[in-house]
Amino acid sequence: MNLTFLGTGAAPSNPLPFCRCNNCQQARELGGRSFRKRSSLLVNNDLIIDLGPDIMSASLLFDVDLSSVRYCLQTHPHGDHFDISNLFSRHPEYAPVDVPPLSFYASAVTLQQAAKLAEDELLGAKLLDPIYCQQLNLEIHKVEPLRPFDVGHYKVIAFPANHGPETSSLLYSVSADGQTIFYGTDTAQIPEETWKGFHLTQIKFNIVILDHTYGLGFARDDDHLNAAQFIDQVARMRNEGILADNARILATHISHEGNPVHPELSKYAAKNGYEIAYDGLSI
Numbered sequence: 001m002n003l004t005f006l007g008t009g010a011a012p013s014n015p016l017p018f019c020r021c022n023n024c025q026q027a028r029e030l031g032g033r034s035f036r037k038r039s040s041l042l043v044n045n046d047l048i049i050d051l052g053p054d055i056m057s058a059s060l061l062f063d064v065d066l067s068s069v070r071y072c073l074q075t076h077p078h079g080d081h082f083d084i085s086n087l088f089s090r091h092p093e094y095a096p097v098d099v100p101p102l103s104f105y106a107s108a109v110t111l112q113q114a115a116k117l118a119e120d121e122l123l124g125a126k127l128l129d130p131i132y133c134q135q136l137n138l139e140i141h142k143v144e145p146l147r148p149f150d151v152g153h154y155k156v157i158a159f160p161a162n163h164g165p166e167t168s169s170l171l172y173s174v175s176a177d178g179q180t181i182f183y184g185t186d187t188a189q190i191p192e193e194t195w196k197g198f199h200l201t202q203i204k205f206n207i208v209i210l211d212h213t214y215g216l217g218f219a220r221d222d223d224h225l226n227a228a229q230f231i232d233q234v235a236r237m238r239n240e241g242i243l244a245d246n247a248r249i250l251a252t253h254i255s256h257e258g259n260p261v262h263p264e265l266s267k268y269a270a271k272n273g274y275e276i277a278y279d280g281l282s283i
């Protein structure tokens, strides 16, 4: 599998447009890997995790063609992960030509919230109506956590996240060609139900991509991880035999709070056995 990070920032981007904290000022000066768009991951050229607001600018910057995408795994409906205009752009009224089919996977709650967004933004748009889906050449799939399913040639399992009860956020494992990746944002400490799921499905991750929102900053237990919690979660994965030999561990969803510029943050991560992802990183 080839992975391309289309974005590695948290909700308000990094730096924040109007913030003058040290981390944001330094990120502005340094640019490059310290400048982060909202999080999204492209797997090969046909599967995307999260149709976020920055995927088109990322596709231009990193020279990837999103018209090849056939599958989307949506983690949750927060605005930094889901921009419904990406779906609207498929509608005949925008005159797109030869729009390929797209299978869209999300939890029941995410689908309901996406449908509400659609109705609010485009009067009368009924995202879950089969006729409207046909117009978008879109197939919608409701995902149940902990039940493996096939997406093209990928095997996928969705796991419950710990990201506020109202979102029903999902974390995903994606397996193909003998490799398994885990995409774990947005989440605070991984719920026990998910740890049980890891064991029940006897999964082993070759690559773990995990929430690092608050970096060296404050700890919370209900929305995102900081660096100490991140390290703790990875250690638990290792202790419980969930990591493959030589698994690569990468941090994403990086906010200005507690996360210095990329070179500095990378040094801290290297000391602690992991890497910091950056926009455009391809592995």
Ligand SMILES: [Zn+2]
Pocket (backbone or CB within 6 Å): 010, 011, 078, 080, 081, 186, 253
């Ligand atoms: Zn987020």
Ligand SMILES: [Zn+2]
Pocket (backbone or CB within 6 Å): 015, 016, 019, 020, 021, 022, 023, 024, 025, 256, 257
């Ligand atoms: Zn800032």
Ligand SMILES: [Zn+2]
Pocket (backbone or CB within 6 Å): 076, 078, 163, 186
């Ligand atoms: Zn979120």
